[in-house]
Amino acid sequence: xxLIELRKLNKIYPNGVHALVDVDLTVQEGEFLVVIGLSGxxxxxxxxxxxxxxxxxxxxxxxxxxxxxxxxGKELRQYRKxxxxxxxxxxxxxxxxxxxxxxxxxxxxxxxxxxILERFPDNLRQEAMExxxxxxxxxxxxxxxxxxxxxxxxxxxxxxxxxxxxxxxLADEPVASLDPATSHSVMKYLKQLxxxxxxxxxxxxxxxxxxxxxxxRVVALKQGKLIFQGKPEEITQEWFKEIxxxxxxxxxxx
Amino acid sequence: xxxxxxxxxxxxxxxxxxxxxxxxxxxxxxxxxxxxYYQVLLSLRKLPPVTVEIxxxxxxxxxxxxxxxxxxxxxxxKRIFRQLPDIPWKKAVAEHFLxxxxxxxxxxxxxxxxVSILDFFSQEGLAGAKRIFSALLSPEWSILPQALxxxxxxxxxxxxxxLFALPVAFILSFFTARNLMRQSPITLGIYxxxxxxxxxxxxxxxxxxxxxxxxxxxxxxxxxxxxxxVHTIASLTKLYSEQIENVDPGPIEAIEAxxxxxxxxxxxxxxxxxxxxxLSFTIYRWDINVRMATIIxxxxxxxxxxxxxxxxxxxxWHEVGLLVLIIAIVVWIMDYxxxxxxxxxx
Ligand SMILES: Nc1ncnc2c1ncn2[C@@H]1O[C@H](COP(=O)(O)OP(=O)(O)OP(=O)(O)O)[C@@H](O)[C@H]1O
Ligand SMILES: [Mg+2]
Numbered sequence: 001x002x003l004i005e006l007r008k009l010n011k012i013y014p015n016g017v018h019a020l021v022d023v024d025l026t027v028q029e030g031e032f033l034v035v036i037g038l039s040g041x042x043x044x045x046x047x048x049x050x051x052x053x054x055x056x057x058x059x060x061x062x063x064x065x066x067x068x069x070x071x072x073g074k075e076l077r078q079y080r081k082x083x084x085x086x087x088x089x090x091x092x093x094x095x096x097x098x099x100x101x102x103x104x105x106x107x108x109x110x111x112x113x114x115x116i117l118e119r120f121p122d123n124l125r126q127e128a129m130e131x132x133x134x135x136x137x138x139x140x141x142x143x144x145x146x147x148x149x150x151x152x153x154x155x156x157x158x159x160x161x162x163x164x165x166x167x168x169x170l171a172d173e174p175v176a177s178l179d180p181a182t183s184h185s186v187m188k189y190l191k192q193l194x195x196x197x198x199x200x201x202x203x204x205x206x207x208x209x210x211x212x213x214x215x216x217r218v219v220a221l222k223q224g225k226l227i228f229q230g231k232p233e234e235i236t237q238e239w240f241k242e243i244x245x246x247x248x249x250x251x252x253x254x
Numbered sequence: 255x256x257x258x259x260x261x262x263x264x265x266x267x268x269x270x271x272x273x274x275x276x277x278x279x280x281x282x283x284x285x286x287x288x289x290x291y292y293q294v295l296l297s298l299r300k301l302p303p304v305t306v307e308i309x310x311x312x313x314x315x316x317x318x319x320x321x322x323x324x325x326x327x328x329x330x331x332k333r334i335f336r337q338l339p340d341i342p343w344k345k346a347v348a349e350h351f352l353x354x355x356x357x358x359x360x361x362x363x364x365x366x367x368x369v370s371i372l373d374f375f376s377q378e379g380l381a382g383a384k385r386i387f388s389a390l391l392s393p394e395w396s397i398l399p400q401a402l403x404x405x406x407x408x409x410x411x412x413x414x415x416x417l418f419a420l421p422v423a424f425i426l427s428f429f430t431a432r433n434l435m436r437q438s439p440i441t442l443g444i445y446x447x448x449x450x451x452x453x454x455x456x457x458x459x460x461x462x463x464x465x466x467x468x469x470x471x472x473x474x475x476x477x478x479x480x481x482x483x484v485h486t487i488a489s490l491t492k493l494y495s496e497q498i499e500n501v502d503p504g505p506i507e508a509i510e511a512x513x514x515x516x517x518x519x520x521x522x523x524x525x526x527x528x529x530x531x532x533l534s535f536t537i538y539r540w541d542i543n544v545r546m547a548t549i550i551x552x553x554x555x556x557x558x559x560x561x562x563x564x565x566x567x568x569x570x571w572h573e574v575g576l577l578v579l580i581i582a583i584v585v586w587i588m589d590y591x592x593x594x595x596x597x598x599x600x
Contacts, residue, residue: 053507081513091508093526104522108513116521157508164512 001065003029003168003200004050009059011045011224019045020056021224029167032194032201034215034232036208038244041221043204047170050202051083052076081108084161088173090153094146098137098156101145102128105163131159135189151182158189169193171203175210183207187214208235264337271331275324278331278355280316285358287312293365323351330355389571390578397573401558401580408557409584411475412543415482420536423487426452427494428520434498456488464550478555482543493535494528501527534596541592548581 004027011020019042027033035043048054050061052068061069068079084105092101103120106128110120132138135155140148145156154174161169171190175183191214193199205211211218212232220228220235220243228239235243292298323329328347332338338345373379428434430452435445463481471477505523514522551559558577565573 048507051511053510077513077515079513080511083511085508085511087504087508089504091502091504093505093522095526104509104514105512107509107515107518107522110518112515112517115518160508160512170511 002026002062003031003064004202005060005062005065006049007060007062009046009049009061010057011042011049011054012057019224020049023059023221023224023226025219025226025229027168027200027202029200030194030198032191032214032216033203034211034218035202035204035221036206036211036218036243037221042224043221044172045224046221047085047172047202047204050168050170051080051085053085077108081164082166083168083170084164084166085170085172086154086157086161086174088176090150090157092145092153092156092160095144097142098132098145098148099125099128099141101156102131102141102159102163105131105160108164128159128163131162132156134162135159149182150178151186154178154186155189158186158193162193166199168200168202171201173204173206176206183210190214208240211235267335267337268332271329271335271337272320272324274331274334275329276317276320278351279318279320279323280313282319282351282355282358283312283316285362289362289365290358294361323348386571390575392572393576393579394570394572395576397576401561401577404558404561404577405580405584407475408547408551408559409544409588411479411555411557412482412540412547415479415486415547416536416540416543418479419483419486419490419539423490423494424532426487426491427498430491430495431498433501433503434520434524452488452491455484456492458485460485460546460550461553464553464555468554473554473556475556478547478550478557481550481555482546485546486539486543490535490539493539494532497528497531497535498524530599534599537592537595537599541588544588545585548585 004025006023006025009020009023009025010018012018023046025046035046037043045054049056052061052071056069059069060067063079063082068076071079093104100118103124106120106124107115110124129138129141132141135158137152137155137159140152145153148156169190174190175186178186187210190201190203194201203215205215215232218228218230218232218235219226220239222243228235228243288301292301324331326344327339327341328344328351329338330348330352333345333348333352338348426448429444430448432445435441460481463484464478467477467480468474471480501524505527506519509519509523547555547557548559548562551557551561552563554560554563558581562574562577562581565577
């Protein structure tokens with residue numbers, strides 16, 4: 001059974017922008033799926049529909065065969081728990097420590113009141129330290145996140161999402177605000193989660209060279225329509241021009 | 255479609271111009287007759303009473319004037335919207351009419367506020383000024399203990415009003431933040447009702463609230479505190495909720511994506527972004543409240559304002575001098591301290 005299945009998914013924003021048009025997409029467990037497309041093609045919208053941060057206008061989202069398109073409340077929160085997410089702007093709680101930020105990843109499993117009083121059980125703190133070890137930041141646990149570099153912040157965000165024990169990780173242009181070397185280090189952590197832990201990754205990317213290095217499958221969006229699905233090496237010059245427009249030139253990222 | 259919207263706006267503007275012309279016409283007739291004729295030309299101190307007939311006459315003549323100007327295309331209203339056809343003499347009429355309206359307005363203002371150069375520089379007036387300024391410059395120090403007690407009362411009154419208002423405003427501000435409340439029609443309804451209430455409360459000056467509360471709970475510091483508190487709740491709610499509306503949505507998305515409860519989302523993604531601005535607003539508000547508490551004292555809200563009122567009523571200008579001096583010093587210190595604290599916070 002497919003892990004995620006999108007059927008005829010449409011998203012029309014209140015301002016009338018048709019951001020997703022009849023998108024049909026199947027994601028298998030263990031894939032490293034990369035989504036490419038021009039700015040404004042609907043990549044972020046697609047990702048946010050999967051964990052329902054955005055409500056699709058029509059169509060269906062199936063998770064392990066179960067319809068999750070309209071679930072609400074506790075059911076929705078439990079569904080979201082299975083899906084980690086990282087962002088281009090990291091979206092950490094600034095002014096707070098690395099450890100606290102990682103701990104917020106476990107909020108979905110914690111009762112509301114104790115968590116608000118920041119009473120986290122000891123085993124959870126230990127687990128958070130373990131996750132920090134995975135991303136190589138255990139010695140920074142007590143540092144305020146806004147004192148870290150961009151690459152380090154993204155790794156904190158990865159550690160935070162690991163606290164959810166996610167089955168899927170959504171990554172919305174995770175390296176778009178990082179320099180090339182740092183980009184690779186962050187992408188390597190994602191690849192490691194994919195190969196070592198079998199975690200399914202769905203990642204929006206801008207650079208085709210990163211797609212070829214890390215992706216096991218690629219889909220391309222153009223004006224909200226899914227126009228390409230295939231292996232990274234199947235993106236020919238013709239497809240490249242089709243996806244990014246006639247004028248585009250491919251740039252390498254070192 | 256472009257032409258359609260254009261003709262629509264011109265129709266709307268034509269209508270507004272017509273309304274303006276009629277208003278200008280009536281305004282012109284009324285000010286010309288009652289201010290210029292009676293008070294400037296005839297220098298009457300007491301105006302003849304306004305009767306229904308007179309009012310109807312004003313409206314009638316004014317409306318006819320306005321309509322005439324409008325349809326002759328010498329319309330001041332159209333001139334304001336830059337819609338006059340290019341006929342020089344008509345333009346000149348419209349513009350001169352606007353000038354006359356302006357002059358009449360200043361003349362009316364002058365008469366209404368009883369500006370009188372004579373009073374300002376008269377023998378008697380200057381003697382009075384000399385008396386009060388010399389009194390203010392030689393304050394009566396013997397009432398210092400009493401004055402200090404009163405100003406302390408004022409400062410605490412402002413503090414209590416601010417402190418009581420703070421938690422209420424804090425909670426209300428989440429319900430009056432559009433970005434948090436637009437999820438469902440129900441929350442949006444609550445938002446709208448609260449927003450209207452807050453804006454209405456805020457638009458009533460603390461001084462007016464003080465008058466209301468002195469009637470309600472009697473003259474004294476409690477009425478003053480209540481008045482300040484009500485106004486502070488409304489102002490802080492507005493400032494706070496604007497701050498909430500401006501938070502970065504990124505962390506909210508991130509915490510939502512972990513499967514967190516809405517309460518947890520607010521606590522971990524919204525609150526950390528707003529505590530410092532909230533604190534800074536609150537201190538600023540306390541500073542404002544000390545000043546307002548002084549004024550509120552004038553209508554019997556307690557504290558140094560009430561004391562000032564008493565000595566002023568007794569014409570004991572040296573005592574008034576001391577109070578003014580103390581108010582000035584305290585306000586200056588509060589101003590300085592609050593600015594310093596707020597600088598340190600941001
Ligand atoms: N909240 C919103 N309200 C209205 N329109 C939106 C909203 N979010 C996105 N859009 C529009 O939907 C379209 C798709 O946006 P989306 O953010 O999904 O694209 P993207 O592929 O992620 O682009 P980028 O590479 O710039 O992040 C764009 O035209 C965008 O302007
Ligand atoms: Mg995007």
